[in-house]
Amino acid sequence: MIKLDDVDRRLLRRLQTDNRETNLDLAAAVGISPPACLRRVRRLREAGIVRADVALLDPSVAGTHLTILVEVMLERERLDVVEGFKRAVAAEEAVTQCWLVTGDPDFVLVVRVPDMDAYERLTQRLFYANPNIAKYRTLVSISEVKFETKLPI
Known part of the structure; x- marks a missing residue:
């Protein structure tokens, strides 16, 4: 398990609310560059912290x-x-x-x-x-x- 910092937590909160947000918008929302955002999100997925990207149906x-x-x-x-x-x-x-x-x-x-x-x-x-x-x-x-x-x- 990787150690999460404040930026990771902000990313995870946003992803839990809307994982279809663009990388640019996500990076801006959490205050990091788009390449850093992409790397962090990829790391969170590869570590299994983000288990899946799904649609919640009615x-x-x-x-x-x-x-x-x-x-x-x-x-x-x-x-x-x-x-x-x-x-x-x-x-x-x-x-x-x-x-x-x-x-x-x-x-x-x-x-x-x-x-x-x-x-x-x-x-x-x-x-x-x-x-x-x-x-x-x-x-x-x-x-x-x-x-x-x-x-x-």
Whole structure:
């Protein structure tokens, strides 16, 4: 991991807000020359600090109107069971986030599906077909209060 200075942090804040800003505008905004800006941004990408440049879509465009949070408890907490569940989750397109957590659940998932029928099919594949799932709890989102991809830096 590279050490970040104030200029790097200013660049990262700008890139998190709009990564389509031109190099000239970005350099001017953070107070460095365009060549220095280009080198720094390239360094941040090569170091993996900037993981990806993506477009954030409106979920309704994709037809995934329903957001569901799922707490998953495993029957056993062996490494092979945990790794097997991670692989199964990674293969599910509807699972947009998966977190291995401390506390009562072992995992917390964020699932985006068009409707409850699609979610029920996912539960059949991911939970009921897996003998290592002790139980799961579903929390259906009523409305999105805050969704932010920017990290405080």
